[in-house]
Amino acid sequence: MKLAIMTGVVALLLLALIFELLRRRQLREKYAVLWLVVGLVTLPLGFIPWSLDNVSSWLGVASGASLVLFLAVVFLLIVCIHLSWEASRLEDETRSLAEEVALIRAELREVRERQGELEAGAEDARAFRAGTNGRTVGIVTQRDGKAVVGER
């Protein structure tokens, strides 16, 4: 009887933890169902550990507890494999993001340089116009985007 109380209490705590994490939205929905099912299965098993004895003897396993242990190990292995798969996928995604950031930064640097050149060109033109006093001077933008000062 002591055993049933111990395992039952553990199952309850587990279920409470899962529920709390779900309530606070710390677990993604795709994992939520999985963990809720796990919690709901362990709860009755916790309070009545011998309930599986019939099934286990039919499978050739000596006691229900061993069967639960075996299933737990298999389940945890699958979860581990799933998590490494998930981690690989996330690495792939962050890699793409890193590339994107690098390309955007390079482009930003180029745009800034070009803008700096344009502003310097405009500055020169203004100074030039002030100096030439009355003659028509304009900024001719060349194909490569660099501003040059020219007379019309």
Add this chain to the structure above:
Amino acid sequence: MNADKRVLIIIPAWNEAGSIADVIAEVRDVLPAYDILVVNDGSTDDTERVALAAGARVVSLPYNLGVGGAMRLGYRYADENDYDIAIQLDADGQHDPRYVPKLIDGLGEARLVLGARFAGEGDYQVRGPRRWAMTLLSRVLSRMAKTKLDDTTSGFRACDREIIRLFAQWYPVEYLGDTVETLVRVIRLGHPVGQVPVAMRQRTAGTPSNSPIKAAVYLGRALITLLLAINRR
């Protein structure tokens, strides 16, 4: 025939501030018509600033991804900016840019041309397990490609538009994946691969790894990479 093509030299660099300026200067000197892109692979030193000052274009990854990661970014840049030919060259100065025109000439009949270190020119040598691994790789890959490939792990290579597009989307980050696996994929897709003999130079900075344990690990990883690459569809 390749005079009017746009060529991009991609140099992956990770903490190469010591040698990158000389490499860029030499490439600009030998190949003034080509654009140079340094892919700064999350360096913690001055690589980015030095490369920019030397007159190269620079794309900087926010953290270190490894050669494969840096190269995919390089090919993405080449793809997005419509380059016809991309050349991959190491930042440590061991690849002589004078061989680049020869690599490009090889692109006539092949889509991907490797600069091979064992194919006669120069006196590049390796021994022990590392040598066995390289021999095995070149035997298997030569048979697959139906042409002689002496140096499959060479990081000195040239490729055309089609391969740039492929590498921009797919380029493995794993160790050795960047050389061996890409080669297997290109051969599998039916693209012709060729090689041009090149001489290697001493690295201007950094030392090559020589410990026998590292060499044995290299052999193991080469085998695993090859097995996985061949069994992928």
